[in-house]
Amino acid sequence: MDKFIVSARKYRPQNFNTVVGQSHITTTLKNAIRNNQLAHAFLFCGPRGVGKTTCARILAKTINCTNQTPEGEACNTCNSCVSFDAGSSMNIHELDAASNNSVDDIRSLVEQVRFAPQAGKYKVYIVDEVHMLTTSAFNAFLKTLEEPPPYAIFILATTEKHKILPTILSRCQIFDFKRITTNDTVEHLEEIIGKEGVHAEKAALQIIAQKSEGCMRDALSILDKIVSFTSGEVNYQNTLEHLNILDHDYYFKLLEALQQQDMAGGMLLYDEINRKGFEGDMVLNGFAEFIRNILVCKDARAIQLLDVVEGMQEKYRTVAASVNAGYLVSALNILNEAEVNFKMARNKRLHVELVIIKLNFLQQAIELSVQDGNLVRKKRVDGPVAIQYKPIASIQIKTPPATVIPMPNNIGKLYVEEKPAIQQKAPAQEYAPATSPMQPYMPETQYATTTQTILQPPPMQVVKPVPAPPMGDGKRNILDALRAKYGDRYSVQVVEEPIPLTMETLQAHWDKFTNKLKEDNQVSVGNAFYQATLLIQDEATFTICINSNLQQRFIEQEKTMMLEYLQRHYHNNSISFNFQLNEGTKDEVPVTANLNSKQRFERIAEQYPLLRELRDKLKLELDY
Structure with missing residues (x-):
């Protein structure tokens, strides 16, 4: 073979x-x-x-x-x-x-x-x-x-x-x-089945070309599978079955049920589709593509955009003539939104059924929005819109007191014209004519004039600064002033002056902190503090002289506690220190660094003679 x-x-x-x-x-x-x-x-x-x-x-x-x-x-x-x-x-x-x-x-x-x-x-x-x-x-x-x-x-x-x-x-x-067009793919597939001696319907080849989405390799692979599946007889029905594609007849039936507002028929049709194993997102996507093709057929110029199998164009044009374009556009919007939200829905079947229910009552909603052949819009249309007025009750503004201006003489009269008291009324259609050529047209206004007799100008008041309370000897610190002003409402704490570092006090505090470490069973750290020497740099800085890096690491472990201890006793939060490695000192190197196993045992046995005695009593043989 x-x-x-x-x-x-x-x-x-x-x-x-x-x-x-x-x-x-x-x-x-x-x-x-x-x-x-x-x-x-x-x-x-x-x-x-x-x-x-x-x-x-x-x-x-x-x-x-x-x-x-x-x-x-x-x-x-x-x-x-x-x-x-x-x-x-x-x-x-x-x-x-x-x-x-x-x-x-x-x-x-x-x-x-x-x-x-x-x-x-x-x-x-x-x-x-x-x-x-x-x-x-x-x-x-x-x-x-x-x-x-x-x-x-x-x-x-x-x-x-x-x-x-x-x-x-x-x-x-x-x-x-x-991408290779559908027509080119179909022509190439027809050429191949002619050479292979396979009988295939053109509608089936068009379905294969649409499924391949412009990829010739995919189209040839699909053709090989269907030829093997059908034993050389490729027709429209077995191609749909093999490719798991929903026939457009279902979409035509579903659209007809929705147009007649037959909700039960639409739900039963979807149940039949669901029992055949088609997922809900495939139904939504296929129905949206079907509605798009129907909408394309509404205009004769756009029929060339129709991508369906041969022989179905006339049926699409017939159905498109009986469906309202507004219904198709609204249905496309609903289907697109449902397809986007399909992945987030927990109950997939209910999600698709809700879409069918919306589409079932969509035509009724469109009809309710039309009155006397005109579309009723909720939004404001273009053009002038009348403004509605409501009468406003009159508001009486009280007259402020008259302003008195003192005259140079003790006796005299002063005529003061106050601010007019305006009484607002509802909008009037006419205005009162002017009484003189210089007076403009004004709404009705009431003016008030006050006459006042002044016998003597009011005396002028001079404000003198209030002297501060006596301070005894003329001096008072800020603390006494705060206590006199606020009393016992606030607790006032006196900030003590910082104590400068001296070698005597620093060494005393250092020794106390070292003894505290030893009392807390931190012997190794305490010995590191004990072996260090101190040098004072200035009033807030000192140097710790160490002999090895190991000693520095021990001291750094207690750095925070030690600084807090010193800052508290010296009343100074700026106290700091640094390290200095003594010249001529090196890190301790084990004596047995370059010795072999036997030499290391002998060296330890010299220091601890009981170790050799233990070996002899137990009759141990050491592996050197």
């Missing part, structure tokens, strides 16, 4: 003319070959399964062909083409950057570039999934990619162009591959 080869490999294009859906790429490459204008580095980027690696191999095969056609294609008969088809050509090297992405892999590739081809014109290096290279690997590749030997051509392929360094992009000719 012959070994089975999948269609994606068996029918892989062998020249530029057989590449599907990338005519803008193949035409450019053929013209560059024919005019001898090949670049030294190419970057092929685009979605998966659209022919990037295939075009790279065809380019490598064509430029080394010794008998090219006038159109810039390989002859497929010369030794170079035959060896290439057999996979034994030494002029093409492929590197999978997904698994060989280190600097060493790129360096080994660069080492191979130094050797010229033994046969043919060019050595082609294809680096697939180049975006997986590390930054260091990219940097190691820069110089060779910029100035390669004249016989070396690099072809980089990637699905994620944005991950490649700009320094790499600037050194390459970039070719952007596009």
Whole structure:
């Protein structure tokens, strides 16, 4: 039995003319070959399964062909083409950057570039999934990619162009591959089933092309599975069953039930769909796509955007003519929001059923918002809007007291015109005419005039500063002033003056702290304090002279407690210290540092004779 080869490999294009859906790429490459204008580095980027690696191999095969056609294609008969088809050509090297992405892999590739081809014109290096290279690997590749030997051509392929360094992009000719259209995919599948002798309906091939989403490799893989599933008979129904796709007939029935406000029928239809194993998010997504297609069919100019199987266009147009566009737009909004919130819903089925209930009463809500053929909007429409007024009760402002201005003489009269007392009334339509030409039109206003007889101007009062209470001898400190002002409401504490450091007092406090450590069973730390000597630098700083780093570590363990103790006794929080290692002293080194095991035992036994006696009594044999 012959070994089975999948269609994606068996029918892989062998020249530029057989590449599907990338005519803008193949035409450019053929013209560059024919005019001898090949670049030294190419970057092929685009979605998966659209022919990037295939075009790279065809380019490598064509430029080394010794008998090219006038159109810039390989002859497929010369030794170079035959060896290439057999996979034994030494002029093409492929590197999978997904698994060989280190600097060493790129360096080994660069080492191979130094050797010229033994046969043919060019050595082609294809680096697939180049975006997986590390930054260091990219940097190691820069110089060779910029100035390669004249016989070396690099072809980089990637699905994620944005991950490649700009320094790499600037050194390459970039070719952007596009997704393969549904029609191109269907034509290519029809060609393949014709060669294989398989019977397939065109509607089934359209479903496969839509499912592949522009990826030819996925379309061929799906076709192989369905051919195996159906034993060579590919039709519309078994394709839907195999791909787990919901038939559009269900969507037509669901839309009809919702238009008739048959909530029970819609719920029962969804129950049937759910029992067939279709998830709720798939139903929401499919129904939203169905509503979109119906909305597209409302306008004859947009029918070309309809992406459905052949023979269904007329049914879509018929249904679209009977559905209100406002209903379709509102339904799309509800379905989109439900699809976004589907993952957060705990009860998935209830979430979908609530959407069906909303869509069932959506038409009724739209009808309620229309009165006499006009749309009722809650928001304010454009244009002038009348302002409603309410009468305001009159407000009587009291007259302030008259202002008295003293006159130079003791007797006289002063006429003072006070601020008018304005009585506000409701807005009036007319104003009283002016009594004189100089008087403007004014609303009704009441003025009050006061006459006052002044016999004698009021005496002026002079405010003198109140002298401070006597302070005895004329001096009083701040503490006495605070006590006199606030009394016993606050407790006043006197801050004592700091005591300067002296050698006598410092040594006394140091010895007390050392004895306290020994009383607390901190003998090692106490000995470290006892062996240290002190030197005073200034009134708040002293130096601790130590003999070893170990002694310093012991003292630093009690640094906080010791500083707190000294600061409390000297009334000074700025007391600090530093360390000084005595000259000529070194850290204690064990005597047995350079001795072997036997010598160390003898040295210890000399110090502790009972150890040797213990060994002899127990008859121990030591492993030296």
